[in-house]
Amino acid sequence: MSADVYLAKQAIHDKLEVHVKTAEAKLEMLKAQAENAKANVEIKALAELLTKKLALQRELKGLKKLGGDRWEQAKADLEARIADFEKSVRDIESKAKPS
Numbered sequence: 001m002s003a004d005v006y007l008a009k010q011a012i013h014d015k016l017e018v019h020v021k022t023a024e025a026k027l028e029m030l031k032a033q034a035e036n037a038k039a040n041v042e043i044k045a046l047a048e049l050l051t052k053k054l055a056l057q058r059e060l061k062g063l064k065k066l067g068g069d070r071w072e073q074a075k076a077d078l079e080a081r082i083a084d085f086e087k088s089v090r091d092i093e094s095k096a097k098p099s
Contacts, residue, residue: 049088
């Protein structure tokens with residue numbers, strides 16, 4: 001193989017290698033952006049859960065003041081909301097676990 005052919009092949013190889021490395025760098029950047037976006041979504045979800053937790057605590061305190069039928073209905077509503085809250089916590093927990 002002549003030196004000219006070898007140099008031409010090497011130049012093409014190097015050019016293609018640059019394209020691959022550029023694509024890899026873009027892929028890494030997109031991966032970092034996706035992880036950041038996921039973290040932002042989780043932070044927002046956690047903030048919403050903290051707000052729900054405060055509301056549940058207020059309702060739980062209010063439950064003590066109720067009597068009769070109102071107490072039964074409020075208890076049932078609170079139990080349903082707590083179950084939903086616990087499910088939301090489990091969902092966030094499972095998404096936050098490393099894969």
